[in-house]
Amino acid sequence: MTEVLFYSLAAISIISSILMIFHKNAMYSVLYLLICFFSVAGLFVMLNAQFLAVVHVIVYAGAIMVLFLYVIMFLNMSTPITIRKSKLVMGIAVFTGLLLCFVLTTALWSTDFGSNPAVVDQNIGLASTLGKVLFKEFLIPFEVSSVLFLSAMVGIVIFNKKDVKDE
């Protein structure tokens, strides 16, 4: 039962992410990505990480994808969009893609597949457990990333202010 559920969720997430990359219409790409997020959230629930699953849905499906959709809604839907980029941009894209590939392979390499994560700790994904880990073991990285977010927010506000003055 659990295995069937896992394999169907995994299949849905992989197929929908492939469809998202190859679909011509940007609107459908967004919707396929949404389906992918939901199946990943389902996988989180299967690992007893209810908190992560719900936050995943709220942040990615509920906020970020709405903003994506917001931009795509203003595109004309009858004409397909072709994106032409310069050689330099394409080269950088290939380089970063390879870098991501490298990071993922090293992560896979160092993973111990012998232990079943669902068996290790039943409470691992609960909000209280997660909070304790974040504020005890990973306090400094957590605070540093929050400062990073704050600086990004302040930067965006300043950029917008500048535009208003130029007019």
Next chain:
Amino acid sequence: MELIIFKICLVLVLFLLSITIAAYSTFSERKVAAFMQDRIGPNRAGPFGLLQPLADGIKMIMKEEIMPADSNKLLFILGPAISMITALMTSAVIPWGPDITIGGEKVQLQVADINVGILYIMGVLSLGVYGIMIGGWASNNKFALLGAVRASTQMISYELAMGMSIVAIIMTTGSLSLGNMVEGQNGWHGMGWNIFLQPLGFLIFLICAFAETNRTPFDLPESETELVGGYHTEYSSMKLGFYLFAEYINMFLSSAVITCLYFGGYNFPFMDMVQANTHEILFALMCVGVFLAKIIFFIFFFMWVRWTIPRFRFDQLMNLGWKVLLPLSIVNMLITGAVILYNQ
């Protein structure tokens, strides 16, 4: 096995209850409007016009269905479907009454007591905007598109303040589960409601609930004086019915959430004395009745505001959301944290 059958029955009862209350909300909205404007209101179908929702439903189904020629057919149908599904999904985590014993087993009057209940509600709420956005975009109509854009802007803006006011509530109750939150409010003989601890948070949450359900004074996505019909301009027949119906179900369930978070859910004054002297099932039924009464009061409140306050302008809406409610909710959160720290 018995538990699963009980839960399925509960889901069916909740579904029928949501549909019935939403249907009679359309009727009572017109009656309340009539009362406030010194009219009689619908009184032709059945005694006191009580069959009016049935007549409206039959009218909606019988009407001709028009699909715009240049619309995206699949997404055009998907829009109202998503609206309806997300509206109905919220009821799964709401605790409708205290635990009861059936066949020697303790059963919760709640479909699923997940330990992140309140976050689940926020998640479903943030998905609700997709129904409107997809429907408005797929219509391929400028008015519908403008309505959809307004809806998404408004819902994203007010979600923040709403989330912040919920954070303050989570800090006072120390739990993310709605079941625990309601149980925690039974102090002072059933009067330990969160409204006394979080009056400012309640006000912010209430205003945001109006904005999230697209009710007047925040019904800009469908403001008929400037946008024809907003996001549902191109919709007709039962698809339009689904959009309108989803709004009433949302109203019902957000009233339920407000009651759970701030007005003690199914708790009522002197409930501990009543519990000691009555049968368990009878007591549970009383609790459910009290809960429904509170919900109906808030539905009335939604209507009361609709026929009292005029619509906001869009820039006023954004100013209220970002420059008033968000800072206030952060201040509320800070004060709550300081008080909790001081009491420790």
